[in-house]
Amino acid sequence: MRDKFLVAYRSIRERRARSILTVLGIAVGIAAIVALMSVGYGMEEAITGELTGMADMISVVPGRITGATYVELGSFTDRDVKDVQRIAGIKDITAMTYDAAEVEYRNERSPIFILGGDTKELGSFYVDPVGIKEGRWLRENDFKGCVIGDRVANDFFDEVIHVNDKLIINGEKFIVVGVFEKASTMYAADVDPHLFFTLRASQEVLQTDEVKYIMVRVYDIDEAEGIAEEIEEAINDNHGLDDFAMAMTMGSMIEQIGDVFNIIRGVLVGIAAIALVVASIGIMNTMLMSVMERTHEIGVMKAIGAKSSDVLSLFLLESSMVSLVGGVVGCVVGVIVAKVISFGAGAALGIEMTAVVKPEVLLGGMAVAMVVGVLSGFYPARKASRMSPVEAVRYE
């Protein structure tokens, strides 16, 4: 067997340029698969990873979320908040107001969403994961103070807003006491474009005592789904409606995201499969060329006593060696490409993202390379082995 390897290796080496091209063909296909899969897993992990940190949270909204659209059906009442508080297994609860208002800064106006809630609770939801860049977080008695998100500070007005700058909302002056860091993807929509107030201040500014959003933390993540149902029931009872409140656990969101990622991965694998088909046509072409070119040599081998199976195994060995090398190169390149893409994408999106290289993806890549190599080498190899020795010898 070792000898067959030697003979196969010789003929690969003899046709160096073409062997390298074939190896590259396979490598590109396998690298595409490995890279795309690893980036896909990396993305999924980056996002579910952040969500898992909030796995004990349940968000409750007065409306329905279907697909990407949110339909608000009204607002919660103080009674709703009190009833939810009574449900067993709940650690914290935060009631929040939420609405848009026109904000004026240095004679420039912009509509901005205002979020108000219990400062301690809001803080635990947002300050810990995002962080304060400038100033400090709200205190319970900050009736005239507010904290702003990164985009409010930097993007919404011509001039950048800093701590101690004054904003005017509905004719009242407020002082910026803190500015958030730029939030990661998971928190960006919640924090970056918002103004944060104490519950009382926000209710004054928005001239309402409506609660638009309740956030709940539970003690036991395993109970989250059950508690979410209880919350929906309690609030629906209060309003006499079947589908008024919607309570979403992070677990169910993670599941939904998982489904989305399965689709994304499917598409990525499809793209990679096309690359692989192209690569395998390349291998078959190379092997066919190799057989044609060596018709004479095959004839000589058969004339001096090689059996058809000897010729078949030599050619199969040759194509599987080429695909093995292609597979290894493909895996290495794929991992490097995946790391580069993840790093680039992570930097661009402002999130921590690393490619997740699963051993089964590497093994699968190698297996695919070998299968493709052997299959696409089989037809030419069989063709070679079936040649009549006298005709093959005569072939020049």
Added chain:
Amino acid sequence: MIHTENLTKVYRMGDAEVHALRDVNLEIKDGEFIAIKGPSGSGKSTLLNMIGCLDTPTSGSVFIDNTDTATLNENELAEIRREKIGFIFQQFNLVHTLNAVENVALPMFFAGVRRDTRLKRAEELLVNVGLGDRVHHKPSELSGGQQQRVAIARALSNDPEVVIGDEPTGNVDTETGNAIMDILEGLNKEGRTIIVVTHDPEIAAHAGRTKRMRDGMVLD
């Protein structure tokens, strides 16, 4: 012993049929040195290919040691080519990716001989044909005469009873041709059957018996 019975080979070229061999009956005894002469197209190479089990007849049979080769399957024919027959071609037909000693060892490789054993024997065979100093040269680094001597060494690697040469001196100069014929004569003296096809009467003169062919038939 090798003999043929009504050996016939017909090639089809489009609509035309070419009778390369017509009812050839030939007997070659063990240890004989026979030369088959004839102009090109007379069917002598076709006959040699049949005897060497490289080609199958349209009708009739080749018997090798009383075995009808027409009844053998492809693997059994390969085994005869490997074990009983050494083939020498006009074009040498060495494998150009392998060096001299590896070429000589190739039939032993297909016979499953261990690597060290077959390389040692291959080297001995090369020494015997006077190429002891060329064992690691590639065919492209050897002259025509040297390549043909490598081919002879290769033909002997599985110690066959029969050595077949298809114009073995056709591509070398006269002097080298005579040297090659001397080697073949030496092999004959060792007891091997030598069958050579040639159109050169001088070469045929080395043989113990000469047969002439024309139009696919063996004369006299």
